[in-house]
Amino acid sequence: MSDFIEVMKSTALNDGEMTAVLLEGHDLLVAKVDGEFYIADGRCPHLHGHMVKGTLEGTVLTCPLHGSQFDLTDGSVVRWTKWEGAVLGVAKLVRHPRSLRTYEVKVEDGTVYVGPQKATTA
Ligand code: FES
Numbered sequence: 669m670s671d672f673i674e675v676m677k678s679t680a681l682n683d684g685e686m687t688a689v690l691l692e693g694h695d696l697l698v699a700k701v702d703g704e705f706y707i708a709d710g711r712c713p714h715l716h717g718h719m720v721k722g723t724l725e726g727t728v729l730t731c732p733l734h735g736s737q738f739d740l741t742d743g744s745v746v747r748w749t750k751w752e753g754a755v756l757g758v759a760k761l762v763r764h765p766r767s768l769r770t771y772e773v774k775v776e777d778g779t780v781y782v783g784p785q786k787a788t789t790a
Contacts, residue, residue, distance in 0.1 A: 672774060672781035675707065679778065686729075688720040696771075696782065699740055701727050706740035707782045709769040714749060719768075729768070738768035743788060 675689055675698060686699035688710050695710035697719045706727065710719055717733035724730075727740040735750025748765040749756060772783030 672772075672783040675780045675782050677778055678705070678775050678780050680780075681705075684724060686720055686724055688718075691782065697729075698780065699724055699727075699729070701740070705773045705775060705780050707771045707773050707780075708738070708740055708743060712736060713766045713768055714763060740768075740770060742786060743767040743770040 673691060675691060675696075681687060681698065681700040683700055683702060686697055689696045689698055697708050697710045699706045699708075701724070708719070708729070711717065712719055712731040712733065714731065714734060714736045717731040717736075719729060719731060721732040722730045723732075728737050728746055729740055730737045736748055737746035738744065739746055744767055745765045749759050751759055767788040769788070770786045772786060774781045774783065
């Protein structure tokens with residue numbers, strides 16, 4: 669996605685809400701936090717959990733499958749799975765922590781647009 673593409677009306681979400689959007693074959697998640705919109709991949713980079721079924725606390729999104737957490741501002745990993753100790757060590761070896769892809773967002777005339785992917789942090 670190189671250009672900005674219309675996603676939804678800005679009134680479609682209230683603060684603290686998120687929704688799934690299928691756009692040109694991309695499974696995206698749109699969230700609104702403190703009046704700001706955030707758009708990320710709709711699937712978890714761990715094992716493809718459906719992120720919209722997770723929980724949102726501030727800008728931290730938690731995957732419903734194994735509890736990985738990502739900051740929607742840049743997609744960075746806050747926590748890689750909810751596992752601990754040796755299990756977490758093995759999990760990281762099998763699938764190393766990776767950021768959730770996030771995208772540029774703009775809101776114009778009451779419409780939310782998604783743009784290019786943001787640079788990843790991890
Ligand atoms: S699929 Fe998201 S934490 Fe495992």
